[in-house]
Amino acid sequence: MPDSIEPVDRKGAGAPNLNPNTVFNLSKATVMVVDDEPFSLRLTAQTLLGFGVVTRHQCGSADDATALLKSHPVDLLIVDAEMPGKDGYDLVHWLRRSGLDNAWTPVLMISGHTPVSKVAKARDCGANFIVARPLTATLLLDRILWVAKDIRGMLETPTYAGPDRRFRELGPPEGVRERRNDPMSRGKINLSAEGGSAA
Amino acid sequence: MSVNWIMRRSRLSKLVNQPGGVTVGKALAEAARHTEEFRVEAMAVVAAALDELDGVVAAPQAGEGRQAWLERIYFLATRISDTAGPFGYEDLCAAALSLCELADRQQRASALDLPPLKVHAAALRLLMSGDQPPAARKAVLAGLSQVVDRMPKPAA
Numbered sequence: 001m002p003d004s005i006e007p008v009d010r011k012g013a014g015a016p017n018l019n020p021n022t023v024f025n026l027s028k029a030t031v032m033v034v035d036d037e038p039f040s041l042r043l044t045a046q047t048l049l050g051f052g053v054v055t056r057h058q059c060g061s062a063d064d065a066t067a068l069l070k071s072h073p074v075d076l077l078i079v080d081a082e083m084p085g086k087d088g089y090d091l092v093h094w095l096r097r098s099g100l101d102n103a104w105t106p107v108l109m110i111s112g113h114t115p116v117s118k119v120a121k122a123r124d125c126g127a128n129f130i131v132a133r134p135l136t137a138t139l140l141l142d143r144i145l146w147v148a149k150d151i152r153g154m155l156e157t158p159t160y161a162g163p164d165r166r167f168r169e170l171g172p173p174e175g176v177r178e179r180r181n182d183p184m185s186r187g188k189i190n191l192s193a194e195g196g197s198a199a
Numbered sequence: 200m201s202v203n204w205i206m207r208r209s210r211l212s213k214l215v216n217q218p219g220g221v222t223v224g225k226a227l228a229e230a231a232r233h234t235e236e237f238r239v240e241a242m243a244v245v246a247a248a249l250d251e252l253d254g255v256v257a258a259p260q261a262g263e264g265r266q267a268w269l270e271r272i273y274f275l276a277t278r279i280s281d282t283a284g285p286f287g288y289e290d291l292c293a294a295a296l297s298l299c300e301l302a303d304r305q306q307r308a309s310a311l312d313l314p315p316l317k318v319h320a321a322a323l324r325l326l327m328s329g330d331q332p333p334a335a336r337k338a339v340l341a342g343l344s345q346v347v348d349r350m351p352k353p354a355a
Binding site for chain 2: 018019021023024025028029037049050052076105106113116134154155164
């Protein structure tokens, strides 16, 4: 994975730093899991059940997910990056441009290995966070709680739609490298908190 | 170039802080309880993938079938890493991801170098057995890394 793709965590980096006494409530959150591997799909859904998520949509393909996203509100999307045909990157790229109420739903992209041919897609798909496998329960919960407090604005440009990739206030999860050389990095430029559109 | 900047707090961020809920410790314990029943099935999936991988590697395809053959190896490697990873088989997962990288490089280079693929398949078997001490497993992974590095990484 090249340096240009962030945020990404890899084995040995970005180790979860969860406080066991932290309280959270996902009981009313609707979470959609998209994975072409039936076993991984069920496993992730069971893990979410352990986290207290009651409503879990399980989709075996990007097409199934597309249909559901058009008709059901979703609070968090967990997508396997590598799927045959329309992959996870395609799905999120479509979602961000869909104009649906779900268009800016937080997205965790689960990735094992990113083929060289898909590096640009991975970088520009618009996911909030790319989580590297192996996907343990601890890592998944850590990233869910991180993305729940992700206060970054969303950018919509002709070439990119998704979270502002310049970390300023929140920063990436504990142990995950951020782009310190980016002049827009945290604290260097103070953008308006109001947002809006600019030309 | 027009840029729309949208500031919108997600519903998830509001829900997660609602009264009630569970502690992280309890949630992880519950998740472990819910997923542990999958362990035996996971290992069966991995074993089946290793069997298929052995068969595929033993029958290399030339010509037009080569890319599909490498794609199948890549797919089986991802299946192994995806399935074994959540259950703590980190070395097995790392070796499978190494095979992903190798298969991807060979696909991109339109090259076929069979011995490194065979080495990976054998290493996955070895790591699956769990008989080796940590130092030996680490050495296996280091060896796989060297094998992959012999093939230049293609440009994106």
